[in-house]
Amino acid sequence: MxxxxxxxxxxxEQYRVNREAQLAAIAELDAELEKVVAGGGERYVQRHRDRGKLPVRERLELLLDPDSPFLELSALAAWGTEFTVGASILTGIGVVSGVECMVIGHDPTVRGGAMNPYSLRKTLRALEVARLNRLPVINLVESGGADLPTQAELFVPAGRIFHELTELSSLGIPTVALVFGNSTAGGAYVPGMCDHAVLVDKGAKVFLGGPPLVRMATGEDADDESLGGAEMHSRVSGLSDHFAVDEPDAIRIGREIVGRFNWRKLxxxxxxxxxxxxxxxxxxxxxxxxxxxxxxxxxxxxxxxxxxxxxxxxxxxxxxxxxxxxxxxxxxxxxxxxxxxxxxxxxxxxxxxxxxxxxxxxxxxxxxxxxxxxxxxxxxxxxxxxxxxxxxxxxxxxxxxxxxxxxxxxxxxxxxxxxxxxxxxxxxxxxxxxxxxxxVMGATQLAGVMSIVGRASAESQGKPFDTEADAARTAAIEAQIEQESxxxxxxxxxxxxxxxxxxxxxxxxxxxxxxxxxxxxxxxxxxxxxxx
Structure with a gap:
C-alpha cells in the first residue's frame, strides 16, 4: 500500500497561525468540559459526599477496568440553554470486565439527577448507539425523575427509554441497573426492565410513588425503606437481584455480572x-x-x-x-x-x-x-x-x-x-x-441570499428597496447563523x-x-x- x-x-508562519487558532478553540472546549465535570458545583458535590455517596464520575472510575479508556458521548449536551451543560447525565463507551459497554450515569448533583429534555435526548442516543453496535448497557441510577416544569416535553418521548431497554434484552444485549439512590415514578421501571438489578442498602429508593404521593393517594403512611428500599426489594418484592451493602459493593457486583456475560464480538x-x-x-x-x-x-x-x-x-x-x-x-x-x-x-x-x-x-x-x-x-x-x-x-x-x-x-x-x-x-x-x-450554508452566503430575495421582492412589487434596513437585517442574519453553526x-x-x-x-x-x-x-x- x-x-x-x-x-x-x-x-x-501559516502553520504557527493555524496552530494558535486551533489551540484557542481547544481551550474553549476544555473550559466547557470543566463545567461538565463540575456537575452541580462544589456545594452540591460536597453535600452529596456528606451523604456517603460517590459522584457519578467516581462511580464510573470504579466500574471501568483499570487504565482503560472511556469514550464520552454528548458531553456538551444542553450547552447554551437554561439547563446545566452536560444535561445532568453521563454517557459513553468503556470497558468493564473486558467487555465494551455503554454506560449511562445520572449526575445527582445537578437538580437531583432530574431528567430534562436534553438529558432525555442524550439517554435515547446512548441507547440507540448500544442497540446499533450491540453494546451491553450499564445504568448508574440516581435520579429524582422528570424535571417537572418541562414534563410536557418529556412524558410522551420518555417512554422510549423503556422501549429501548426491553428491545435490547430481546436482541440478546444485556442491560444492568446499579441503583445508588432515587429511582422513582417512571424511573423505577429502569431497574424493573433491565436484565440485572443491583440495589444499594440504605441508598436505593425504587418506588412508583414516594411517601407523600402514597399518603395523598391512599392515606397510607409508609417510609422510604418499606416502599422501595434495597432490603425490601431483595427480600419481599423480588425486584432486586443483588443486595449491595454500599456503593463500591454494588459496583463490584456489577463488574462480576458483566464478567459472566460470556460476551463475544461478532x-x-x-x-x-x-x-x-x-x-x-x-x-x-x-x-x-x-x-x-x-x-x-x-x-x-x-x-x-x-x-x-x-x-x-x-x-x-x-x-x-x-x-x-x-x-x-x-x-x-x-x-x-x-x-x-x-x-x-x-x-x-x-x-x-x-x-x-x-x-x-x-x-x-x-x-x-x-x-x-x-x-x-x-x-x-x-x-x-x-x-x-x-x-x-x-x-x-x-x-x-x-x-x-x-x-x-x-x-x-x-x-x-x-x-x-x-x-x-x-x-x-x-x-x-x-x-x-x-x-444549511455559510452565514455570509445565507444572509446574501436573503438580501437578494428581499431586493427581488421589492422590485416585483414596485416598492423602493430600503438599503439601510437590508444591511441591518443582513448583519443580524449573519450573526444568527454564525451562532447556530x-x-x-x-x-x-x-x-x-x-x-x-x-x-x-x-x-x-x-x-x-x-x-x-x-x-x-x-x-x-x-x-x-x-x-x-
Missing amino acids: AVLRSMLDTGS GPAPAGKPAEPLYDPEEILGLLPPESKIPFDPREVLARVVDGSEFDEYKPLYGTSLVTGWASVHGYPVGVLANHRGVLFSEEAKKATEFILLANQTDTPLVFLQNTTGYMVGADYEQGGIIKDGAKMINAVTNSTVPHLTINMASSFGAGNYGMSGRAYDPRLMFAWPSAKLA HAFYVTARLYDDGIVDPRDTRTVLGMSLSAVHNQRIEGRRGFGVFRM
Whole structure:
C-alpha cells in the first residue's frame, strides 16, 4: 500500500497561525468540559459526599477496568440553554470486565439527577448507539425523575427509554441497573426492565410513588425503606437481584455480572500490532486554517491518523475534490471519503457512489471526513445532472449497511452534509472538531441570499428597496447563523456525538471501530433505484 508523504511546512508562519487558532478553540472546549465535570458545583458535590455517596464520575472510575479508556458521548449536551451543560447525565463507551459497554450515569448533583429534555435526548442516543453496535448497557441510577416544569416535553418521548431497554434484552444485549439512590415514578421501571438489578442498602429508593404521593393517594403512611428500599426489594418484592451493602459493593457486583456475560464480538478482530502513523498527530493543529472556508488537503490528516500512514487512493485523478481510498486504523480496515476543496461536483458524487458500493461488497466500514460546502450549483451543473448524480451518492449512503463513522473537520453545509453521512443518515458514531461549523450554508452566503430575495421582492412589487434596513437585517442574519453553526451549539442539540480534540482523532476512531465490531460487519448486496 502506498505511503502518504506530508508536504506540511511545520516551520512556516501559516502553520504557527493555524496552530494558535486551533489551540484557542481547544481551550474553549476544555473550559466547557470543566463545567461538565463540575456537575452541580462544589456545594452540591460536597453535600452529596456528606451523604456517603460517590459522584457519578467516581462511580464510573470504579466500574471501568483499570487504565482503560472511556469514550464520552454528548458531553456538551444542553450547552447554551437554561439547563446545566452536560444535561445532568453521563454517557459513553468503556470497558468493564473486558467487555465494551455503554454506560449511562445520572449526575445527582445537578437538580437531583432530574431528567430534562436534553438529558432525555442524550439517554435515547446512548441507547440507540448500544442497540446499533450491540453494546451491553450499564445504568448508574440516581435520579429524582422528570424535571417537572418541562414534563410536557418529556412524558410522551420518555417512554422510549423503556422501549429501548426491553428491545435490547430481546436482541440478546444485556442491560444492568446499579441503583445508588432515587429511582422513582417512571424511573423505577429502569431497574424493573433491565436484565440485572443491583440495589444499594440504605441508598436505593425504587418506588412508583414516594411517601407523600402514597399518603395523598391512599392515606397510607409508609417510609422510604418499606416502599422501595434495597432490603425490601431483595427480600419481599423480588425486584432486586443483588443486595449491595454500599456503593463500591454494588459496583463490584456489577463488574462480576458483566464478567459472566460470556460476551463475544461478532465482527472480525483487528490486525495485530498496527504501525503508528509516520507523522505526529500534534501537527494536525497547524494544518487547519482559522477560517473553515479555506481548504486543506485531507491526505495530511490521514497521514497522521491511519496505520503506518498507508493509504491506497481510489480514482486519484478523477473527482479530485473528494479523496477516497483504503486504509486501516488500529488494525481495522476502513474505506475513507474525505472532502478536499469543499464542493462536490458530479464527478465526486459518482466516484463516492462507486466507492461506497465497493466497501459494501467487501464488508469494510466507512470513515467520512467532512469539509464540504455542498453540491455545486449553476446552470451548467444543473444541466449536467448534478441533482441525479448527488441523488446517486445519497442513495448509496442511505442504503449502505457497513458501519459509518463521521467526523466534521471544518464545515458541513447543505446536502453535502447528507451525502457525507451526516446525522440524518445514521452514522454509528459522529464527532466534530472544535472549530467545525454545520448549517444549511455559510452565514455570509445565507444572509446574501436573503438580501437578494428581499431586493427581488421589492422590485416585483414596485416598492423602493430600503438599503439601510437590508444591511441591518443582513448583519443580524449573519450573526444568527454564525451562532447556530458553531460546534458547541450543534453538539448541544445532539446533532453529533461530541467534540473531540483533532489530535485525538486516531484514538477516537480506533475506539469507535472497536465498539462497532461488537456487531456483525455486513455490507448491502443490493441497492435501491439510482437516477441515471
